[in-house]
Each structure stands twice: as structure tokens, then as C-alpha cells.
Amino acid sequence: MTTADPAGPMATTDSAGTMATAVMTAGTMATAPMAGAVLAARIGSFSFHGGTSPALRDVDFSARPGTLTAVLGGSGSGKTTLGKLLAGWLRPGPAGRLSGSLALAGELLEFRGGEDDPRINPAAWSDRVGYVPQDAAAMLSTVRATVAEELAFGLENRGTPRARMLRDVAGIAELTGLTALLGRDPATLSGGELRRLAMACAVITGPGVLVLDEPLASLDAAGVIQVRDLIRRLTAAGTAVVVLSQAADGLARSAAHWIILDGGTATAAGTPRELVRSAELARTGTVLPAVTHTVPAARARGLVPDTAPVLELEGVGFRFPGAGRAAGEPLLRDLGLTVRPGEIVAVTGRNGAGKSTLLRHINGLLRPGTGTVRVAGKSIAGLPAGRVAASVGLLFQHPRDQLFERTVLREVSFGLRRLHGREAVARAHEALETVWLSREAATHPAELPASKQRLLALATVLARRPAVLALDEPTVGLDRHGLERLDHAVSAEAARGAAVVLVTHDAAFARGVAHRVLELDGGCLREV
Amino acid sequence: MPSTLHPLTSLTAAGCTAVITTAAGAWPLSLAVGLAAAVLAVRAGVGRRVLAAAAAVLLPLGLSLLMLHGLFFPEGRTVLAAWGPARVTAEGLAFALESGSRTGACVMVLLLFSFTVSAPDLVAALAGRGLPPQFGFVVASALTLLPVMAGxxxxIRAAQEARGLVLRGGVLSRLVGVRLQMVPLVLGLxxxxxxxxxxxxxxxxxxxxPRTSYREVADPPVGRRFRAALLLLAAAAVALRLAASWPAAGPS
Structure with a gap:
């Protein structure tokens, strides 16, 4: 901790608006679930203002120093709400009504959902509890020019002397593997680098608790190892790390304690060994990697009919013009790819290898410096991306980049009339049905949880019935139900004769769903 | 390419140039300042962006000045053309040229400053002078807003094109594109x-x-003396202007 807050982490405001130190109720702190915990919560109910039903109900939570706790649950189970509440990003009062208590580092705050409730000081609270959101970029200040300055932002705001800042920044960069990147513009970092930067920003002030929302999402194998190693180091140093995840993956299984959330309620708590085969876990949408991906190693390879290819890339070379980390070095070199109707091809590769760049060449959003891209036998050179879109559907890596309409139905319907005429409305509803979003037709896309946003973005691609589907990281953020929908949709598209090229870090999913798995390395594709 | 000057030096230079040009009120000087700013912008590699932004501000302004003073200038005596109550007078045109070139010079130097200043340096320099960090953040956000919005x-355009939107080069097509992209842009922001x-x-x-700053911005003594000299010069220009106008304003 760099500074001591004179008012304590939980500065409270009385009815006159003056600051007072929270008073610990010794009797309550002595009760069993909170004993020894650095952070504990007993949530009777938490409702957002204007919400019709509680987002969280009957959740008991505690985290001990030096341990890893995993909060598991499917999409919409309340994990992110719980994480933000624990971390002070959602404050009882301004954000919603909480009945229950929060206890941090020996101080207890009781909430009754009324005007007299204590107020959390977010800056002081975050000195003790760090939080890294699912979208790591949202953590950044956006006004700092280098990684080092971004790391120092939290220290500057706490008035840390410069000499100490230099030491802390160097130390945290060493711990998180960011030393070589200290001079880089944060806007140019890859997904894995960005997540490590966000984690470093959260722990640089030395909080006793670190809450991580889906910390492994969209990371390559190397990124996963680095983040897991960092978590190990933090717990070894005494930090209580809390991971919110919809996958009972290797990281979650290394936790000391699990809490299972279902529909906003904690349905079970215990060790991974006790809960991994429990009915409570099975009822949630939690992905159990070993169980979910026991699909045969390759999907019956010889089944693709030997017809003319619908997608051909020949000798494709590309480099980004102008400044930036990729300047000067070609991302794609003499790349070749042939995909037949009904064939599913998975492309893997490390973060920053150029996988998304490759997909953007397929639908004409990027043009190759050398070589040719042919769709259905015709070169797309000179054809506007909007015309190529009639034959190629692209699912973007970040669904929020793809969603721009006011309702879910309008989103799926965008541009459909020109393609399908009178059938457009029926096609839109059909696509929503495929991804189980029919009931959300009138919802604003921004109000959907991340997993449903990805399924909606997928629906916008499916509704167009393109000859080629290019899917960028389609599994990220999906729970088990979402993965089943995706698997079903991809198989159905292949069955109707569409070619599917999907980029993924999820090796098990790639092997399970694809006819061929290719790796993009050094700008070229090779069979895995 | 960001300027190598201390941000407060370039801010003072831009501000004082604008004040001196306004105080001088001579269109040849205004024109020279505007041209010099354009040359510096081109040499700094931001010529196209500065000129595009200047055109967006100055073209409508110039047209309105011409309409207002070129056609309706009560003090105008030398009538060049007349259509009913509207008279094009030499004095009106001179006044429009005078105020247009003066505003143009100010816009050009301030745009040159905003396109060449390093936003992080400016924020660090302002914080170092004890200004509230919120102020620095707003300044930095304003300076970085355009690139963020462009990104x-x-x-949004890529997402719409990927779903069949075809944008051609025509004005109408671009307007349709702007209409489709503005709502998601604003909501997203x-x-x-x-x-x-x-x-x-x-x-x-x-x-x-109190706050501290990780970034250190070098502020050599020569820069500080230059700023002081510029401020003195600007103050002198304003004083001279007031002195020159005083007798004329006094009797009336």
C-alpha cells in the first residue's frame, strides 16, 4: 500500500454529509464465515435502481489472504455484479440497493438499503481491493502515452513521490512481464499484453484483494501461462485473488475455494473436489473443458465433398502502412488457403500473429498488398466490402464493434432487406431463434451481457446466409449453453454448404468443430 | 509529429501570436502569420489535418463575413455594385478582408498548436503548475478526442460494410453514411x-x-525567458493598440 487513508477504507457519510470513520461491530465480525477473511460479503439482496428483481440474492462470500477463490457460473449468473460490488466499482447507494454487509480488512459495513447506509469511497476502497474488468481496455486512463505512465497513473493520484513511483513501476513491470513494453503506447498492445497491463495497474497500489473478471478470455497459450504465473506469484505474496469465470478450467481448478452462482444466487460453496461433479455446477452454464470438448479429435475429415473451392487465398501478402508496431514487417507473407463448401477450417496462432487481419482480407475490409482473394471463383479485388458482404459474413473479435443498432431485432435486420427482400424479417427471427435470443428482440444490444452480445453478433452473420463465414474468436465469453448454440450453428451452416473459417485460441474447440486446424505463424498457414 | 518545445512555450507562442495579430489589426501581418502557420504545419507533417480543420472553420466564417460586410456595410462610400438595399462597397470588402484574415491567423496558430502539442506533456506541465488534474484530463481528452472518434x-463503418453497406465517394452517399454512423458513435462514446x-x-x-507526476517535461531556462518575452510583447502590443485607439474614441 502506498498511502494510508486517514479515514479508513470505508469512509462513511452521515446524514449531514460529513465524513466519519466506519465503526467495526465486533460481535458481527466474530461470526464464523468472516473469520480470517480479508474481504467478506453477506448479500441478502442487491438490486439495481429501476431493476424489477434483485441481481444478487443470498450470496455469502469470503476470501482469505494468499488464496485463490473462483466464482463460477454461466452467462448472466451475476458474477460481474458480485465482482464489481466487492471491488467498489458498484457502490451500494449510487448503483443500487444492498441489504447485507461488506467487511474489508477488519471493518464491517452494514447496509439496509436506506438513506442512512454508509457510503464507500471508491479510491480508498480500491487501495485494498483491485478489480480488472472483462474488457481490460476499460481499465486504462486513455490519456497516458506509455505503459510506464499508465502504470504510474494510480500512484500519481495518490501523491506518491516520483522516486518511489519509478521503483514501483519497475517492480510491477518485472512481476507482470511488462518490462520490455514500458515505452510502448498502451493503444498498440495485444490482448494478452493489455490484460497484464490492466492487472498491473490494479495491483501497483498493493491491494490485499484482487478481483479478476474472466482473466483468461481471448488469451493465447503463452498469455494464459503468464497470467496464471502472475496469479500464483500474487497469492504467494499474500494477495487474496478472486477469479470470476464461466469455465471450470485449469485456473479455476487450482483455486482453494469455489462459489457457484446461478441466477444471482450462491447455490453451493466448497472445494473444487467437492463441487466439480455437483448437480449445482451442472445446472449452471459453466464450461467444464474436459467434459465439453470430448468431441472426436477431428470431425470426420473425409466428409467434405470434393467440389470447387468457395474461398481461395493465393500468395497473399500484407503489411500495415504507416506508424505502429507492425510497420515495416509484413503480417501475412505469400499466404495460401483453400476452403470448399461445407468445410470448417480453424486457424490458431499466438496473439498478434495476424489472424484477425487474415479474416478481414476474406471479406474485403483489408486488401492484400500482393496476391489474390477469390470468393466463389471470382476475385474480390476492386469490389467494395459492402458487395463482398453478400457472400462473406464476418463475426468481429469484439462484438461491441459490430453492434450499432437500437434493438436486437433491428441489429439482425440491418441490410437484410436488400439481400432477402420480403423474407428479411423471417430470416432475422430465424437467426435470433438459432442463438436463443428471440425473447430479447426488443432489448438494446448494449444492455445484453457480453456472451449474448457475441451470440447476437453471430446471429447478424447467420441471418445473411453467406457462402463463407469468417468467425473471429467466436467462443470468447460464451458459457456452456452459448458454446452449444455456436457448435450447433456452425455445424448447420456447414451442412447447408457454407464454408467456415474460424479463428480461435480454444484449441479443444478448434479440434472438436473443424475439419482442419491450421496455425498462422510468421505470416503463413501450416497444418497442425 | 509532436513539437519538441515545452508545451507551455508553444501554448504561449500560439496565444501571444494571436493576441499580437489581433492588436495590430493589419491584414498583411495577419496573412503573413496565417501563411507562416501553414508552412510550419506542413513542415511538422500535419499540414493536411491543420488545413482541413481550418477550412471547416474559416470557409463558413469567411462566407458570412462577405455576406454581412461585403453587401451591407453602412459606412461604405465607394459603391462597386448595388442590388436594391444590398451594396458592394470597397470599404465593406476591406473590412471583411481585415476581420477575416485576423480570425484566420488566430485559428491557424491555435490549430497548429493543438495538432503539434504532445497531449501527455501538456497534461504533465499543467499538473506541475498546480492545475486540477480534472482540468488536464479534459484538455487531454479534447486533444485526443478526434483520433478516438475517427477510430x-x-x-462502425467496417461493421456496417461487413453487413452490406456500400459507401461510394459521392456527397449523398457520404451523408447517408454519416447519418447511419452518428447514433452508434455518440451512444458508444x-x-x-x-x-x-x-x-x-x-x-x-x-x-x-496532492498529486505527483511520473512524466517529467524538460523546461530549459531559455524557454522560460522566451515565454516571458512573448508575454511582454503581447502586453505591449495591447497597450499600443489601446493608446492608438484612445484619442479617437475619447471625443465621441
Whole structure:
């Protein structure tokens, strides 16, 4: 901790608006679930203002120093709400009504959902509890020019002397593997680098608790190892790390304690060994990697009919013009790819290898410096991306980049009339049905949880019935139900004769769903 | 390419040039300042952006000045053409040229400053002078807003093109594109600012108490003396202007 807050982490405001130190109720702190915990919560109910039903109900939570706790649950189970509440990003009062208590580092705050409730000081609270959101970029200040300055932002705001800042920044960069990147513009970092930067920003002030929302999402194998190693180091140093995840993956299984959330309620708590085969876990949408991906190693390879290819890339070379980390070095070199109707091809590769760049060449959003891209036998050179879109559907890596309409139905319907005429409305509803979003037709896309946003973005691609589907990281953020929908949709598209090229870090999913798995390395594709 | 000058030096230079040009009120000087700013912008590699932004501000302004003073200038005596109550007078045109070139010079130097200043340096320099960090953040956000908006617009356009939107080069097509992209752009920016505010609060941005700065911006003595000289010069120009106008204004 760099500074001591004179008012304590939980500065409270009385009815006159003056600051007072929270008073610990010794009797309550002595009760069993909170004993020894650095952070504990007993949530009777938490409702957002204007919400019709509680987002969280009957959740008991505690985290001990030096341990890893995993909060598991499917999409919409309340994990992110719980994480933000624990971390002070959602404050009882301004954000919603909480009945229950929060206890941090020996101080207890009781909430009754009324005007007299204590107020959390977010800056002081975050000195003790760090939080890294699912979208790591949202953590950044956006006004700092280098990684080092971004790391120092939290220290500057706490008035840390410069000499100490230099030491802390160097130390945290060493711990998180960011030393070589200290001079880089944060806007140019890859997904894995960005997540490590966000984690470093959260722990640089030395909080006793670190809450991580889906910390492994969209990371390559190397990124996963680095983040897991960092978590190990933090717990070894005494930090209580809390991971919110919809996958009972290797990281979650290394936790000391699990809490299972279902529909906003904690349905079970215990060790991974006790809960991994429990009915409570099975009822949630939690992905159990070993169980979910026991699909045969390759999907019956010889089944693709030997017809003319619908997608051909020949000798494709590309480099980004102008400044930036990729300047000067070609991302794609003499790349070749042939995909037949009904064939599913998975492309893997490390973060920053150029996988998304490759997909953007397929639908004409990027043009190759050398070589040719042919769709259905015709070169797309000179054809506007909007015309190529009639034959190629692209699912973007970040669904929020793809969603721009006011309702879910309008989103799926965008541009459909020109393609399908009178059938457009029926096609839109059909696509929503495929991804189980029919009931959300009138919802604003921004109000959907991340997993449903990805399924909606997928629906916008499916509704167009393109000859080629290019899917960028389609599994990220999906729970088990979402993965089943995706698997079903991809198989159905292949069955109707569409070619599917999907980029993924999820090796098990790639092997399970694809006819061929290719790796993009050094700008070229090779069979895995 | 960001300027190598200390941000407060370039800010003072831009501000004082604008003040001196306004005080001098001579169109040849205004024109020379505007041209010099354009040359410096081209040499700094931001010529195209500065000129595009200047055109967006100055063309409508120039047209309105011409309409107002060129056609309706009561003090005008030398009538060049007349259509009913509208008279084109030499004095009106001279006045339009005078005020147009003066505003143009100010716009050019301030645009040159905003396109060449390093936003992080400026924020660090302002924080170092004891200004509230919120002020520095707003300044930095304003300076970085255009690139951020351009990036977002690119994403939205790509998403719409990927779903069949064809944008041709024509004005009408571009207008259709702007209409389709503005709503998601604004909604996206509002949504972003909400989550950004939570993150900033958690990182202690809104908290009270003194702040320190990680970034150090070199401020050599020569730069400080240059700033003082510029401020003196600007003050002198304003004083001279007031003195020159006083007798004329006095009797009336």
C-alpha cells in the first residue's frame, strides 16, 4: 500500500454529509464465515435502481489472504455484479440497493438499503481491493502515452513521490512481464499484453484483494501461462485473488475455494473436489473443458465433398502502412488457403500473429498488398466490402464493434432487406431463434451481457446466409449453453454448404468443430 | 509529429501570436502569420489535418463575413455594385478582408498548436503548475478526442460494410453514411465514458489531496525567458493598440 487513508477504507457519510470513520461491530465480525477473511460479503439482496428483481440474492462470500477463490457460473449468473460490488466499482447507494454487509480488512459495513447506509469511497476502497474488468481496455486512463505512465497513473493520484513511483513501476513491470513494453503506447498492445497491463495497474497500489473478471478470455497459450504465473506469484505474496469465470478450467481448478452462482444466487460453496461433479455446477452454464470438448479429435475429415473451392487465398501478402508496431514487417507473407463448401477450417496462432487481419482480407475490409482473394471463383479485388458482404459474413473479435443498432431485432435486420427482400424479417427471427435470443428482440444490444452480445453478433452473420463465414474468436465469453448454440450453428451452416473459417485460441474447440486446424505463424498457414 | 518545445512555450507562442495579430489589426501581418502557420504545419507533417480543420472553420466564417460586410456595410462610400438595399462597397470588402484574415491567423496558430502539442506533456506541465488534474484530463481528452472518434467511426463503418453497406465517394452517399454512423458513435462514446468513470474513480482520480507526476517535461531556462518575452510583447502590443485607439474614441 502506498498511502494510508486517514479515514479508513470505508469512509462513511452521515446524514449531514460529513465524513466519519466506519465503526467495526465486533460481535458481527466474530461470526464464523468472516473469520480470517480479508474481504467478506453477506448479500441478502442487491438490486439495481429501476431493476424489477434483485441481481444478487443470498450470496455469502469470503476470501482469505494468499488464496485463490473462483466464482463460477454461466452467462448472466451475476458474477460481474458480485465482482464489481466487492471491488467498489458498484457502490451500494449510487448503483443500487444492498441489504447485507461488506467487511474489508477488519471493518464491517452494514447496509439496509436506506438513506442512512454508509457510503464507500471508491479510491480508498480500491487501495485494498483491485478489480480488472472483462474488457481490460476499460481499465486504462486513455490519456497516458506509455505503459510506464499508465502504470504510474494510480500512484500519481495518490501523491506518491516520483522516486518511489519509478521503483514501483519497475517492480510491477518485472512481476507482470511488462518490462520490455514500458515505452510502448498502451493503444498498440495485444490482448494478452493489455490484460497484464490492466492487472498491473490494479495491483501497483498493493491491494490485499484482487478481483479478476474472466482473466483468461481471448488469451493465447503463452498469455494464459503468464497470467496464471502472475496469479500464483500474487497469492504467494499474500494477495487474496478472486477469479470470476464461466469455465471450470485449469485456473479455476487450482483455486482453494469455489462459489457457484446461478441466477444471482450462491447455490453451493466448497472445494473444487467437492463441487466439480455437483448437480449445482451442472445446472449452471459453466464450461467444464474436459467434459465439453470430448468431441472426436477431428470431425470426420473425409466428409467434405470434393467440389470447387468457395474461398481461395493465393500468395497473399500484407503489411500495415504507416506508424505502429507492425510497420515495416509484413503480417501475412505469400499466404495460401483453400476452403470448399461445407468445410470448417480453424486457424490458431499466438496473439498478434495476424489472424484477425487474415479474416478481414476474406471479406474485403483489408486488401492484400500482393496476391489474390477469390470468393466463389471470382476475385474480390476492386469490389467494395459492402458487395463482398453478400457472400462473406464476418463475426468481429469484439462484438461491441459490430453492434450499432437500437434493438436486437433491428441489429439482425440491418441490410437484410436488400439481400432477402420480403423474407428479411423471417430470416432475422430465424437467426435470433438459432442463438436463443428471440425473447430479447426488443432489448438494446448494449444492455445484453457480453456472451449474448457475441451470440447476437453471430446471429447478424447467420441471418445473411453467406457462402463463407469468417468467425473471429467466436467462443470468447460464451458459457456452456452459448458454446452449444455456436457448435450447433456452425455445424448447420456447414451442412447447408457454407464454408467456415474460424479463428480461435480454444484449441479443444478448434479440434472438436473443424475439419482442419491450421496455425498462422510468421505470416503463413501450416497444418497442425 | 509532436513539437519538441515545452508545451507551455508553444501554448504561449500560439496565444501571444494571436493576441499580437489581433492588436495590430493589419491584414498583411495577419496573412503573413496565417501563411507562416501553414508552412510550419506542413513542415511538422500535419499540414493536411491543420488545413482541413481550418477550412471547416474559416470557409463558413469567411462566407458570412462577405455576406454581412461585403453587401451591407453602412459606412461604405465607394459603391462597386448595388442590388436594391444590398451594396458592394470597397470599404465593406476591406473590412471583411481585415476581420477575416485576423480570425484566420488566430485559428491557424491555435490549430497548429493543438495538432503539434504532445497531449501527455501538456497534461504533465499543467499538473506541475498546480492545475486540477480534472482540468488536464479534459484538455487531454479534447486533444485526443478526434483520433478516438475517427477510430470508432472506422470500426462502425467496417461493421456496417461487413453487413452490406456500400459507401461510394459521392456527397449523398457520404451523408447517408454519416447519418447511419452518428447514433452508434455518440451512444458508444456515452457508454464508454460511464465505464471509464468507474475505472478512473477506482484508480484514485477523483480523490482529494496532492498529486505527483511520473512524466517529467524538460523546461530549459531559455524557454522560460522566451515565454516571458512573448508575454511582454503581447502586453505591449495591447497597450499600443489601446493608446492608438484612445484619442479617437475619447471625443465621441
Amino acid at each position: 470508432r467511426l472506422d470500426n 456515452i457508454e464508454d465514458s460511464g465505464s471509464r468513470a468507474q475505472a478512473l474513480e477506482a484508480r484514485g482520480f477523483g480523490g482529494p489531496g
